Amino acid sequence: MQHVESTLGPDVPIVVWSPREGARFSLDELAAYLAESKQRISAQLDENGGILLRGFDCVHTSSDYQKVLDVVAPDLMDYVGGTSPRKVVNGRIMTATEIPGSYSIPLHQEMSYTDNSPDRISFFCERPPSEGGQTTIGDMRAITRAIDPKVRERFETHGGVQLCRNLPLPEKVASRPGVPKTWHEVFATDRREEAEKVAAESGWRFEWLDDGSMQLWQEVRPTTRQHPRSGDDVWFNQVHIFSPISALKWARLDGRTEAADRLARALEEAPQLLDHMRYGDGTEIAAEDVLHIYDVLLENEKPVQWQKGDVLVLDNILVAHGRKRFSGDRSVLTALIQHAH
Template identity: 35%
Template sequence: MENDADSALWAPVEITPAAAGAEASARGLVEYLGSLPDLGSLLTREKALVFRGFGVEPAGLDEVMDLLLPHRLAYVHGNSPRTKVGANVYTSTEYPAEYAISMHNEMSYAHQWPARLLFFCETAPLSGGATPVIDGTRWLSCLDPEVRAAFRDGVRYTQNLHGGLGLGKSWQSTFETEDRAHVEAFLGESGATWQWSPDGGLRVSQVRPAIVRHPVTGDEVWFNQADQWHPAALGDDTAAALAAIMPAEELPQSVSFADGSPIPDAYAIQVRDRGLANAVDVDWHAGDLLLIDNVLVGHGRRPFTGPRRVLVAMSD
């Protein structure tokens, strides 16, 4: 296993008004971004960028986002609880503050995933609450060869989405529609299989890669959310409680290898723990922004106290 003593951790590049030669304001950031010859190449090279000290406020966010995210996407088929607060702008994951969220690439379980993610800190937490980020090549290399080999053929994600009342998310919330035909058209294009249940719920199954190559750099990276969909990675108490309520195939979300065989608990826990252990924390101050390449970089969340509010948007 690669560890901190073996090589220096990659970290996002921090851009401040002084470093950019710009005014410490949203307008200054807009002018700086407009002066860049190729933001895409910069992001691909550095993998993640932190814009700090520009004092961006919600009222000035749209103009900044228009430059950082040329084509904002809706969070359709997303499995995380969020609130939509603007034009394809959402709250970050609304899991309880006392829990860490393990590393992942946004919507890596879907047939199409965003190329870029942008986080904006509207309200900083009193303590904790960093967004850890990890270089996907490092995450892949820090796993045991046995684990990497086991995931080479991909994974199968299964969702049980209720029709308005039940555990987890509803299909209406997941697909941002009440129209079954619209959902079926979306799933038909995705290569997923699905089945409506008599109680109005929806079961979706889809095989996706676990390791991919970046389309520009060719870097091979760990790219899946198997540990987040695996009961073992939720912790012993939570996993035991869920097992007592229902079998794994009936959980709101579950995962197996692509051929349907079970993923060993130890594999899921290793992926979760080594991802978090090899991540670099981005601490938040109000007005900060973090832009990441969603294939090259995984992200998560540290526990926190206080009224943390971080918004997220994404683009292709």
């Protein structure tokens, strides 16, 4: 059985694989076909950054998605230390995010604030939204070229970036601006000693505050990362998401006025309770540099309109992903791929 290859447009760095007209694949046939095509899939991911499996009507459920992943991405990883609220659906398959549809999500590479980021990431559209909700993608090679070289130089001179997070108790979440995660969620435990053990094993510094929250300093990361096979050196961090100044702009662009007002008050009254990023040497990052990065990423995002049953696999270094705001029901699942083959 054969497939047809196409693209979503000249500026969208992914290849679409669809069955030839009239062809029908069973799930077992699709799995066998993908197994035969594994080397080609890997080569296309290294070159284009993404593959979208579309029109294979046999992929309906998370179990079907798992069968596809068993072939194209057998090495899945857990989400310990991640920042987005997610729910486990099946094994290591999770909801893409529990962030409400009133939020867009800026382009980013998954877990780029840690040393243990996935090589690739996959998404499965179980139910497309009624309005909006496109997944956005961005070519990080083009984005890196678009960043002002002087801004890049300042990040490199100051030794990269470090994420500092405040992880509240469950009963304190509602009082915090943004979408904070509790330390219970981040470390998958409600025991302090277990959370401390995971933090220490990860090389993270932490402090317990009087309100029961954990102040967590994750590892210092370089601002770029070299792709192990293509050799491309691309921007690889989330300074534009975790800096409060850009989070404020993000809320206002979304029209989340109340959230923006709460964030602005928190910046004045209790900035230590907000997630933030600093240069690797501990100094503060200039607001205009953070906003420049935010704007470059926003200008380079390309929307992918979901169809039911779509399976998208992205190289997590070469291609960033995000989301448009949406209304109505939407179910997109995700899996983190630890090792590329």
